[in-house]
Amino acid sequence: MxxxxxxxxxxxxxxxxxxxxxxxxxxxxxxxxxxxxxxxxxxxxxxxxxxxxxxxxxxxxxxxxxxxxxxxxxxxxxxxxxxxxxxxxxxxxxxxxxxxxxxxxxxxxxxxxxxxxxxxxxxxxxxxxxxxxxxxxxxxxxxxxxxxxxxxxxxxxxxxxxxxxxxxxxxxxxxGDAGGEFTPSYPAERARGRGRAWYRGDCHLHTVHSDGRRLPAEVAAGARAAGLDFIVSTDHNTPSSHGVWGPLAGPDLLIVTGEEVTTRNGHWLALGIGPGEWLDWRYRSRDDAYPRFARQVHRAGGLVVPAHPYCPYVACQWKFGYEEADAVEVWNGPWTYDDESAVDSWDSRLAEAVRHGRPWLPAMGNSDAHSAPQVIGLPHNVVLADDLTRADVLAGLRAGRSWIAESAGIGLAFTATGQGRRAGIGEQLTVPGGAPVDVRLEVSGVPGGTVRFITDEGQLHQESLPASGGGTATWRTTASLAGYVRAEVRHPRADGSPGQGNTMGADLPWGPMAALTNPILLKIAG
Missing domain, CATH: 2.60.120.380 (Jelly Rolls)
Incomplete structure (x- = not known):
């Protein structure tokens, strides 16, 4: 040396x-x-x-x-x-x-x-x-x-x-003379919402304040063009962009401050931290420091979300476990094999949690867009929140009252009904074990797509959507047969046959993801 x-x-x-x-x-x-x-x-x-x-x-x-x-x-x-x-x-x-x-x-x-x-x-x-x-x-x-x-x-x-x-x-x-002082302009914690409603937002975005090439103004404009109601700023390892978002937010766009914490053993999103707050990244999983910084996020009312846990690049794969997490990013950017792995692993943890009566971890999807041609809002989260505020959006994501959409052109409604009761995404339906439960999914914007209903027993129902892209899929089950049910909407195969293919390989029986829901829990009464 x-x-x-x-x-x-x-x-x-x-x-x-x-x-x-x-x-x-x-x-x-x-x-x-x-x-x-x-x-x-x-x-x-x-x-x-x-x-x-x-x-x-x-x-x-x-x-x-x-x-x-x-x-x-x-x-x-x-x-x-x-x-x-x-x-x-x-x-x-x-x-x-x-x-x-x-x-x-x-x-x-x-x-x-x-x-x-x-x-x-x-x-x-x-x-x-x-x-x-x-x-x-x-x-x-x-x-x-x-x-x-x-x-x-x-x-x-x-x-x-x-x-x-x-x-x-x-x-x-x-x-020489130090000159004038910088005055940050942080974004407001509330935008003009529609009361309790479904709001669309991308929670993983980068600007020139880390390794992105878009200015914050370009990201805000891209979010509006994508039909989003909110975004979270997650530049790598720094809060330096927080102080410039103020003028770029508005009644039509809520901007939440955050950070992508990029350790040597995986990346995680700190969503909803205080403006100007910084999360350290200088540790590995063996150092036992990660829980300390997860607690820092929780004290601020924010969410801890492991990002792209199966990303194949060096230092990106997640090694810290999920005990401190509030959700997990299972879909990152255009659909690829590592997203398939993330969804499969998430579903396995979901089944285990439901089987043992433990809290389950919601799924999220984000674009991780850095620069053109990466598309802001591909994918994004559609969350049921009491209003368009930082606290309400985070609460909806934390509770799993959300689904993931490839774009704002895709619409979805997912419910389960039984014994005169009804539950939606992230909610629980309690009925007698043998009572019929009717599952219903309404979809728009996925021509020729495939609907899949998946439970803790695996996929139990599949049907195709018409060429119009809109349709309704229904299925009947019971709480004794399914501890939860979630829905996937897949694009058709690359060869064009309905519900039968994937740009990633002809061996898969359906195409890439178009939409993915968090589960509806089914609990046996008594």
Missing amino acids: RTEENCPQHGGAADPPDRPGRRRVLQAGLALGAAAAVTLAPVAFAAATEGEQTRVITGHLPTGAPDFVYLPVEVPPGVREIAVSYSYDRPAVPPGTPGNSCDIGVFDERGTGLGGPGFRGWSGGFRTSFAVSRGEATPGYLPGPVQPGTWHVVLGPYQVAPQGMDYRVEVTLRF
């Missing part, structure tokens, strides 16, 4: 190219193991009243490097802006071998403690540079005073090639 510091560009004296003990600090940190963090020796700057100073730090990380490498920067008084750029090499690797990938962020003088107040921004691997000052900051970073003390630039070597990773970090401090 090597490090070096070059001469400043403007003013000040160059620090020694390799401070005594620097290599020992690095080696000691690396010896802690792959999950550990390592802190380098500090980089110092001379005090000044104007101009700027730059230091350049280079180094090498071997395969098996810690998850996070902290570069301390001693910030003197009088700094109005800290600017950082970085790069790393990308040597050729054999097919199937991960190449180099490195994230970056920064913590201020308040420290790097897990969940602490020092967080000032994260851009992952999406940007090669950022700047922070009192009045403004690069998207993904938080504006605010640049106070004197020890700041930390954080490298996150996400993947390291067999050859290791050579990195270069350039830190520039600019001196």
Whole structure:
């Protein structure tokens, strides 16, 4: 491992190219193991009243490097802006071998403690540079005073090639008047609703404040164009977009603040956290830190939702279990095989929970849209809420009073009736065990589709929709035969035969998902 510091560009004296003990600090940190963090020796700057100073730090990380490498920067008084750029090499690797990938962020003088107040921004691997000052900051970073003390630039070597990773970090401090203060404009917690009604919303969206390419204004416009009533802002690992959503919300669009927490053992959505609230992601499942941050979300009245649990990419597959979760994202973007796996696993957990009389975990679906051509609202949640407010929408999702739609062009109504009683999605119908229960699904917008009724015994009814795309499917059962019933509406096969195919393979007897409901529970009276 090597490090070096070059001469400043403007003013000040160059620090020694390799401070005594620097290599020992690095080696000691690396010896802690792959999950550990390592802190380098500090980089110092001379005090000044104007101009700027730059230091350049280079180094090498071997395969098996810690998850996070902290570069301390001693910030003197009088700094109005800290600017950082970085790069790393990308040597050729054999097919199937991960190449180099490195994230970056920064913590201020308040420290790097897990969940602490020092967080000032994260851009992952999406940007090669950022700047922070009192009045403004690069998207993904938080504006605010640049106070004197020890700041930390954080490298996150996400993947390291067999050859290791050579990195270069350039830190520039600019001196002078700090300028005006940034004033956030958070979105309102209420929009103009229709009272108790079904509301459509996408709860997993990204902007330029993380790795998306859409501006917040473009996301809001896309949500309106998709016929959505609400969205949740879930940029990766940062709340920096929260303070710009205010003017973009309105009577017709509720915007809820959130975060996608991207750990090395899976991603999860923190939905409905307080404006400006931040959730830490610097832990693995073996660290036992996840429950602490799940509790933080729950204290704010928000939801914890594991995201795309079967995503095949590195660090995306869910490893934390579901005890702290309020729902699970079983459908993420256009329908694929990992969504099939997520729905199958969710259904197995649902059957087990109902069988043992335990609380069950609702299903959600979201677009996870980052940029064009990814479609905002494909899919989205249709939730029964008392009104179009943050609290009411979250309550409906938490209770499972929701279904998932591929687009606003799909309509659905799902009920079960028996003994003069009626229950809808996410509700419970209590009847004598042998009493007839009539299940009814009304669908529109899925030409030639397939309706499936699925219980804890598996699929027990299937029928095709007409070419018009609208129709009603009915089925009779009893509470002694089915502990719950849920509905799926599938597109036809790719070859066009009704209800018989899939763009993912001709071996499946139906096509990709068009709509998916949470269950109606059937309970035996007495």
